[in-house]
Amino acid sequence: MPRHLKELLKKDLTKKELEMMPTSFDLVGDILIFADFPKELIKKEKKIAKKVLDNLPQVKVVCKKAKQYSGTFRTPKLKILAGQKRKETTHTENNIRVLLDAEKVYFSPRLGHERERISKRVKKDESVLVMFSGCAVYPINIAKNTKAKEIIGIEINPIAHKYGLKNLTLNKTKNISLYKGDVNDILPKIRKKFDRVLMPLPKSAEEYLDIALKKLKKGGMLHFYDFLHENEFKDAEKKVKSACKKNKRSCRIISLVRCGQFGPAKFRVCLDAQIK
Ligand SMILES: C[S@@+](CC[C@H](N)C(=O)[O-])C[C@H]1O[C@@H](n2cnc3c(N)ncnc32)[C@H](O)[C@@H]1O
Numbered sequence: 001m002p003r004h005l006k007e008l009l010k011k012d013l014t015k016k017e018l019e020m021m022p023t024s025f026d027l028v029g030d031i032l033i034f035a036d037f038p039k040e041l042i043k044k045e046k047k048i049a050k051k052v053l054d055n056l057p058q059v060k061v062v063c064k065k066a067k068q069y070s071g072t073f074r075t076p077k078l079k080i081l082a083g084q085k086r087k088e089t090t091h092t093e094n095n096i097r098v099l100l101d102a103e104k105v106y107f108s109p110r111l112g113h114e115r116e117r118i119s120k121r122v123k124k125d126e127s128v129l130v131m132f133s134g135c136a137v138y139p140i141n142i143a144k145n146t147k148a149k150e151i152i153g154i155e156i157n158p159i160a161h162k163y164g165l166k167n168l169t170l171n172k173t174k175n176i177s178l179y180k181g182d183v184n185d186i187l188p189k190i191r192k193k194f195d196r197v198l199m200p201l202p203k204s205a206e207e208y209l210d211i212a213l214k215k216l217k218k219g220g221m222l223h224f225y226d227f228l229h230e231n232e233f234k235d236a237e238k239k240v241k242s243a244c245k246k247n248k249r250s251c252r253i254i255s256l257v258r259c260g261q262f263g264p265a266k267f268r269v270c271l272d273a274q275i276k
Pocket of ligand 1: 073108133138155157181200
């Protein structure tokens with residue numbers, strides 16, 4: 001919460017309430033989302049949201065997360081507290097724009113740097129597979145900021161897939177193909193192998209390691225995402241190495257990058273590995 005807003009709320013909230021004010025939020029396009037709005041402030045949530053709206057001109061909708069990311073589609077439940085009655089917005093990052101409904105599609109603006117990091121690794125003429133592509137934010141980041149030959153995205157949430165298709169048009173990309181469905185059904189039908197495979201589903205990416213490895217060329221790069229406590233970072237390496245052993249491949253671990261924090265000492269990590 002910006003400090004000046006706390007100042008502005010001094011007349012409306014008690015000292016104790018002011019101390020409880022949420023300190024972090026996400027800005028998805030022009031929608032501001034409080035991730036953890038304290039229940040002690042529920043009675044004053046609309047007043048707080050109105051103040052935010054009146055003082056941050058770029059914000060047109062203020063929401064709180066009523067339920068965290070859940071289910072196969074990893075979508076949140078959002079409650080609008082102030083502003084326009086919509087959850088659709090256009091978000092801008094790394095020279096791209098993505099249209100999405102912040103409740104019907106998984107999207108985190110906090111991963112913009114991670115998407116930039118991956119894009120910087122993509123080399124000329126690579127073919128890239130994004131296994132859980134959402135509204136196509138990774139594929140478009142790569143298409144617009146690299147010289148990749150082709151990018152394929154697969155997404156099971158039909159609404160996210162639909163936004164993905166719209167986003168290809170919005171960004172005028174020519175080298176992305178998006179498929180709607182479960183990676184386990186779609187991938188065996190795509191008769192090609194890739195130079196790079198991204199697995200941005202930290203909750204359960206390990207369940208898909210076998211199929212990811214089958215689709216990687218010899219010497220190809222794997223980006224495996226996981227949620228881990230800092231004491232368990234070695235587990236990501238173990239998961240990838242054990243899947244490699246099972247699939248008779250070998251791997252060279254390149255790096256483990258922290259790309260988000262979701263609790264005390266708990267992180268979203270990306271393990272980069274070259275698969276031989
Ligand atoms: C954490 S989100 C990431 C979305 C997107 N890559 C991004 O960074 O915004 C994971 C996505 O995987 C999709 N998903 C989950 N299981 C899947 C499966 N078996 N096949 C294809 N997509 C799947 C979900 O619907 C969700 O959109």
